[in-house]
Amino acid sequence: MRTLISPSQMRSRRGKTIYWVVLVLTLVLFTIAFLFPLYWAVTGAMKSSAELAKVPPTLVPEQWHPETYVQSWKEMDLGKYFLNTIVVAGGAWLVQLAVDVPAAYALSKLRPKLGNLVLGLMLATLMLPAAALLVPTYVTVADLGLLNSPAAIWLPAAANAFNIYLLKRFFDQIPDEIVEAATIDGAGPVRIMVRIVLPMSRPILAVVSIFAVVTAWKDFIWPLLVFPDSGKQTLSVMLQRVAIDMPLNLLVAGLVLASVPMVLLFLAFQRHILAGLTAGSLKG
Structure with a gap:
């Protein structure tokens, strides 16, 4: 070469x-x-x-x-807003896995009619600017009475086209013979997904999980809109709200503390992230 x-x-x-x-x-x-x-x-x-x-x-x-x-933690009451953010990010992660994994599994292994069309329409939503979706999504959330509720973050984030695409591509690499053998043994689609496909898909599940948690943790515009109550806001919104009145060194300390969990999360799971992103085949 x-x-x-x-x-x-x-x-x-x-x-x-x-x-x-x-x-x-x-x-x-x-x-x-x-x-x-x-x-x-x-x-x-x-x-x-x-x-x-x-x-x-x-x-x-x-x-x-x-x-x-220490002073920043006490004066800005960071413990309270850390808890708010953990609830938002943790719920968004669970809801995304509950929706995206079955959707990707169905498109990859069950192969419904018009499945490729559905996947294409999902991917087409990635071409829309996020700002164009803010107003209709906000109106829907407000009509459902979900303002100041973590569900206002969880539900719009549930169907993530990019995560579904990543999961489907990984599921496509799992040999169909394994699924067919389980079907012959009497296992249904749900049991095959839970007992066979998911244990083989830990790398990509780690990648999707990291993406879901980090996105929810650092998001600013949407939590700013759906949490008018300052006591229920996330860290990113609270830090921007107090930035004008807070001494600069305390504000920087708050930003550092807010970043520590995501840095540690990446350092802890970096091997899984790289394995999931680079996985292109499975050894039989």
Whole structure:
């Protein structure tokens, strides 16, 4: 296979040196590019408000104030809004799995008539701008009396076309012979899905779960509309609401604390995410 560097050059001492220098520099630059914003936020919260607004900015705090995180947690009552966000994100995750998994399984293995047309119409909804759906969705939720209820977040997020597509593509890789053998043994469609297909689909289920939780956790516009009661708002909405009156270092500390669960979630399940996104076949 032809590459930018020939095998003979790679075998030479000069070629190996250039290769490793370029590789290390690239890794270092990308690591800095991704980690520096995190470092800036974490250390910025431990500066005073005056130092945080200082020009030019300081890379290392002149005086460390780690107590800012505790103060931010207490003054903004973050525990309450963390609980609100966990309820919203957890419910959205469960509802999406309850709707998307059976839908994808039916399109992949049961193959109903006009199934491809239904899938095409689902994917067509991804072409619509999200802003165009806000008004009709809000009117529907308001008519159902779901304002200030977590169900206002859960129900609109239930049928996610992108997640259904990901699940269907993965289910398509499961050999039909396994499903046919289970059918001959007397298993019904639901039992086959629960006992056979889902245990084989853990990587893609992890991916869909991460997408569902992260989307619900960081969403801002929709929770802002459906939670007019400030006591029931999520973290993203509450932090924007108090941003005007809150000292800058306390606000940054609140943003960091709100981001920690999603960062830890990704670090804990990154192997499952990569496995689910790259899975293209199953070994028999």
